[in-house]
Amino acid sequence: MNNNYYCIIMAGGMGRRFWPYSRKALPKQFLDFFGTGQTMLQQTYERYKQIISPENIYITTHTDYRDIVLKLLPEVRENQLIIEEERRNTAPSIAYAAHVIQKINPDATMIVTPSDNIILKPEAFKEAMLKGLDFASKSDKLVNIGIKPTYPETGYGYIQIDEEEESDFHKIKTFIEKPAKEFAEMFIESNEFYWNTGIFIWHVETILKAFHDMMPDICPRVECDVPDFRACPNSSIDTRILEKADNVYVQACDFGWADIGTWNSLYDNMPKDTEKNVIIDSNTLLYDCKNNIIQLPKDKLAVIQGLEGYLIAEQGNALLICKKDDQQAMRKFVNDVEMKFGEEYL
Structure with a gap:
């Protein structure tokens, strides 16, 4: 070298x-x-x-x-x-x-x-x-x-x-x-x-x-x-x-x-199930759900019905559920969390 x-x-x-x-x-x-x-x-x-x-x-x-x-x-x-x-x-x-x-x-x-x-x-x-x-x-x-x-x-x-x-x-x-x-x-x-x-x-x-x-x-x-x-x-x-x-x-x-x-780029590059859902190392039961991305702590189980195009992510003391394609909204959410609660949830 x-x-x-x-x-x-x-x-x-x-x-x-x-x-x-x-x-x-x-x-x-x-x-x-x-x-x-x-x-x-x-x-x-x-x-x-x-x-x-x-x-x-x-x-x-x-x-x-x-x-x-x-x-x-x-x-x-x-x-x-x-x-x-x-x-x-x-x-x-x-x-x-x-x-x-x-x-x-x-x-x-x-x-x-x-x-x-x-x-x-x-x-x-x-x-x-x-x-x-x-x-x-x-x-x-x-x-x-x-x-x-x-x-x-x-x-x-x-x-x-x-x-x-x-x-x-x-x-x-x-x-x-x-x-x-x-x-x-x-x-x-x-x-x-x-x-x-x-x-x-x-x-x-x-x-x-x-x-x-x-x-x-x-x-x-x-x-x-x-x-x-x-x-x-x-x-x-x-x-x-x-x-x-x-x-x-x-x-x-x-x-x-x-x-x-971004979550979107992660979704694009991850393997998907038959309904185009991306499950990131999480325990889930999905019913009539399409095009979602889900990430949960390993000790949690999510049972979800009827969602399409959503992001569901939880870590520590924060849970986010929102449209996965709306990057502008995600930035607003994080800014609002910081303004209202300080850094406790960041």
Whole structure:
């Protein structure tokens, strides 16, 4: 393995879109959604161990989750954790991670990845990542991994490519976040759009230059031994860097990718019974029920009649029953819970 190759796994989010199964104390990256015996973080770590030397894999996470990460990944040493005292979205987090890696190895080329992806073709994935690392290590390009869409998914971001092309690498024309269905259908027909995986590859000096050019205000706050995340803006890498830079390329890939970011995306990627219900490791008796997703504690039984298109999820002291396709309503529910009851039920 190339000792100049590094990986940053982002595992600091609270997973609110999976409430109440995902809770603030134990968010989705630390859960075993698929009954495989491995959490999403563990699956992600094992995937990148096939590409990157284990000592070059770093985990960014919130200070609350330090012990959880170390318990789940016993191979990872504490100095491989990049701890955030405050959550300020992906831009400050990645800027600080790049600073940490640059101090260790100024010749580093790094993959930055979420911890909640499904990859169905591991060999194709490995080949694509190595190809992207090689490309980014020899150029001043910021690489965004893209997947050719197979259906008009409205929960993913899309990337439109320009005509300029270098093998599987296309200059990015524009980013579009979670379009309406009619637009997603048009994107697929145009053959110019890719799903945005949120997986990035770049040389450490290339991304740090982008931060100095476009977010100089945060650089002194994160380019230090003790970063001041509290003083950083709440900004995503997409809106503050990638959508503005002129050296961003999409790498066109096909490795069976899915983003498990919402209950809907989980439903789409889980096995279903004859009535299209998804039952997640739960005891249920269903009568005249279709297109539902159900997740319950192992010591509970649910007997349900006549529901179609619902989410039923219970964890700890919270139970949610709502239409499974209404993502906007789910966000409102979680916000309302926080406003009325504080963090007791989050």
